Amino acid sequence: MNTFEIRNNWLTNLLFGHPPSILTLHSKGLQISDGKKKVILPFSRMSSLPQIRRRLFWSHLSVSTAKKSYLYKGFSVSQLRQFSLALNDALKSHVQPLLQAEYKEAKQLKTEIRNFLDASAYRRHSQGRALITRCRQLVAKTSVPLREHFATSAHLSAIKSLADFVATAEEKRKRANAKFLRQELQRCQSFFDQLERNPLTAAQRRACVISEDNNLVLAGAGTGKTSTMTGRAGYLLMSGQTQPAQILMLAYARKAAEEMQERQDKCLRPLLQQSTPVIKTFHALGLEIIGKVEGKWPVITPFAENNTAYLQFIEDVIRHLMSDPAYKKKLNQFCAASGYQKPVADVARLMADFLMLFKQSRQTFKALTSAVKKQADTARFSLFLSIFEPVLNAYEQHLAEKNEIDFTDMIVKATGYVESGRYFSPYQHILVDEFQDISQERALLIKALLAQREAAVLFAVGDDWQSIYRFTGSDIRLTREFDALFGATTTTALDTTFRFNNKIGEVASAFVLKNPEQMTKTINAVSVVPDPAIHLIRTSATESGLHQALNRIQQEASEQQTERKTTVAVLARFNFLFGHDNPVMQRQQMGEKYPQLEIELMSVHASKGKEADYVIILGMNKGKYGFPSQKATDPILEFLLPGKETFPDAEERRLFYVALTRARHRVYLISDPRDESPFITELIEQKYPICT
Template sequence: MQFTVHTLSRIMDGVSAMAISAKGISIETKSVKKLYTWQSQSQPPVILNGKITPKIQVFTADASFKVRIQTCNIELAQFELQKLWLSSHVNKLKQSILKLESLLEKRYLSHSLLSAAQRMTSELAQYWLTWSLDKRFEPHLGQTRFTLEEVHHWQQQDIDEFREAFIKKQLHDFEAYFDSVSAQPLTIAQRRACVVVDERQLLLAGAGTGKTSVMIAKVGYLLASKIAQSSQILMLAYGKDAADEMHQRLKYAQLDATCRTFHSLGTFILTEVEGRAPVLSNMSNSEQQKRQFIHETLVSLCQDQEFKTRFLTLLKSEFKLVKSDTEIDFASPSVSRAVRLFCELIGLYKQAASLGSMQHIEGQYESVLAVFRPVLTEYQLYLANEQSIDYDDMISRAIKYVKSGQFRSPWVHILVDEFQDISPVRAELVKVLLAQHPRSHLFAVGDDWQSIYRFSGADLTLTTHFAQHFGPSTVMQLDKTFRYGQDLLDLASDFVCQNPQQIVKQVRAQRVPDEPSVLITPEVSENSFTFVIKKIAGNSARNMSVMILARYHKQLPSKEALLLLNEQYTHLNISAMTFHAAKGKEADYTILTGLDSDSVPAKRQNDEIIDAFLPKMEAYPDAEERRLFYVALTRAKRQTYIMSPKKPSHFIAEISTQL
């Protein structure tokens, strides 16, 4: 195609000649000749009517310019120009849209995929959506351009509708699988939690809502839909029993994935990097041995007069040692309290140091830390001489190896159970593992209503402010409990949500019980729960489980007493444990005892320095104790008996108003 440059171009634009070919548009001036290839032009050239003569406008990535031409058939010229431009651009458009359609069809529209789609369409829109396509090209390009325009202009409603359409299709395609993967067919909410696969996903799963079933089904869905291979999936639990249960349930479902506790994960990473399994110090599992070591270390360090003076000053200022004392009685309660404090501090201090969060603590508590640091140094020297580590070393060293790349994670999908119990240092290990893959997935399952381990470093905000810590995410809820009746669900939910920081959930019970699920019974003597057991035994013709629960171990029956009860009521399986130990467990009947006002909620306060190392305490009074009592309330499948003493906890009074 040849356009003749109008005489005015020579005068006004300095253009002496212009040629159009399959390569592009060539512009010649007195001093230079330049080819503007079709690939370099951001849209087809446009021929404009001028007052005197037409102009051809050329668009480049940086700017546009116009050249006057002789009068011509504008419609035909415009068609030919589009044809030439399209010949260089249309394949890229079609390939990009096909790739986009393939991704959108095969995968859930996650935050990462949405961002990628928006980046892709934003780039393409600069080339394709700023001009009008000649109708003669529409049969070949109409649908492609329509798809581009549709995705480029997506609003939130469009995104939601697209995601919902994908979910419904997956629920249909995998209906038979979700019907059979567990002992009971999964609920709609459980199924949706499986087919939604976002890079960061939090599933809020209340007591008895079947979270483990969802985690197993999620693994099966990832494998069946070919989203992941078994070697790419890691399931993390807190306790060995929970990890073993997940492994057994995977095996029963004929599925394969890696199941570990955080500690066994740390062991695995260290073994892979160091070539041998780390040796765990005996003190790691023995509080008594650790306290004995700290006590002996303090005695030894006090051989140095300067240290002895600092320790003596600390005992007087913080641990109620008599001001006039000039010597240290290492058998005194003051020294025992200091030993107990240092025992707690070791893990918290090491975790804070590994996360680089010591600055706000060191200056404020220097009088304590000046005595504590030499003790910690001796502790670490002992571990080094013993060629062993403790749990805190295991996690911090694992983080270091992952960060440095000495350990390469094979896991693209990480599923974490009991996420409400996660601490910042464990969250950091999860984050660095995820960071090793450009598109990694975290499926966190937990219940903020059951967060009861702040004393060991658990940070509730990692759940309640999930997106702030882990990035753009999807938050979902399980909406049905299978454990207990609607009356207990209403009672327990209302009780725990008095704390405004708890996430409100819409949960329903599968059944409405024939008799009340919660009964308050006067506790007239120390072992009044035996009368309740007798009543349960008399009403139960078949084997039933009974759990006796209390805030503290000392409030529970002895092993001997428990053995006698089981021998007396052979058709009952009677156990006893603290509220903390009961989390994750269930029984047909539970008996809550030891609920006097001095015990529940607990009155013991942490030392100020311990609180400084722990996640920030909530403003709502007794927030964690309220959650702990909620855990105790929600263990029974049939009935919960609350033993009310002469001076009952105000929790009992609060609950009784709803019964």
């Protein structure tokens, strides 16, 4: 039986219609009864001290929670005063142990905040947010009135410190990180000085040391992205933050991975005296994940690395299907609607590209069919899908019979294993090269790996100015909207190029930045020359223009009198512009005519990642196979490709930037004045610093 109980006055109930109330001091809180039903208002819900509201002959009791206030009316003044005192004492007995625990936690948090801001390490945004969340939760744990009434001054001071941190945490974190960077760059100066043949630049060093949750390094052409990747891995190991097995370094092509591995080992092993991280391709990572989950590595179809064989398989399937008159009729209808001159070959090329893009999209065929109904040319698209589905089924059946998978299957399957938890990532740091070339499917794999480890850090190196592979599924938005996809990000732009001179850079940067969607950065050249380094040769005969340029280069090479041959990259938007002769034979013939020159012929896409003393760009004309190419992408492929940019010729402009920035010394543009490229027209009319 509870020992303290009061009832409101029956007369006030009669005169003023107050409901009958019996208030009882219960071990768990305040018990309220109307004589029939009993309800307990727990101490844990009370947000302030109960208050007495005095009237002339009686009093009311007001009790508040965080969401509502309750008023119990018509009690004797003296009785309610005694009851209120007892209720307050009981509330105090309930609150004080909680406040003691709160104060203990507040002191612990103050220590953690002090350590967080001590500039002994780079503090990430997620670490700050975690502290802010804990501070907010603790500050909100006890109501302000109860804390102010019962807590000690030291306790109140600690809570105020937490509230102050919440209000200024980001500013304080930035100041602490700035101090850390100054100290750390000084401490690691010798390491960064000795890492490569030339000391790393200030921007490269900052990129290596900054360790935000997500780090985007914008590495313009020739600014030393490989050195920065190597420097980052080396810094993490040298500073004891991780072990080689906890670093995942990703490159896009096997050759690039091998070259980067060789360079990394050469740079780091003498300095660190330990093993270095293994640099993998995305495909090698996919094999690793699937192999660990399934107990054996999957077999990759030969089609994955032999596009000719893959295309031939699609053609063979189509020819086989054409033995069915109904299929043949639909295929002919599609070819007629598309204006195809070579039905099987043209359709096979379209299907081969569409098949891979479709698999990358991770859609079901049913979902694809439904989505097609919303397209403008529904009839042609639906007709295509009707002839595509049997080819897709034949391809998948072939892989199943051979017990093989393709590269797309591998990435999608690996991602599924990570997302489901069947594979757990050992990687604390993920470093990705050429990030501007990433596709949605590969980005999903990276996100899945990061999500498995709370403190995992992403370090992505790329350049949106050099994003030129949309046709394969690469999505430039993943670079431009990096923080929206991955979260809190620090972006560092490498600002010094060791490749091209200032005059090439002046033209190339201004040209690519005409598109306001490109990320703005300034690139300074180590090599400074006084005169324009881009030359326009106008001629109706491409071969004549090529030899004019080569003669000028040979003359310059003779004047320089160097032992090594002068390298020349002859670039074209399309390979067929080099003619039908064997490229090796062409190179031999030019080598005989220009013995001081080492000449290489390649498409602009193939030149990515390469460099030469001089660059000659052929076919600077307008039209379908000009530069920019006006060759339209089939709407059927556009449906599955990343969103198209609104700025005219956006990717072609970046491709031209890539072509220009392969050169160390000089670029020659060969253009037919009767059919001049709009890029040439822009360079002239807008008075870019070039020689015409």
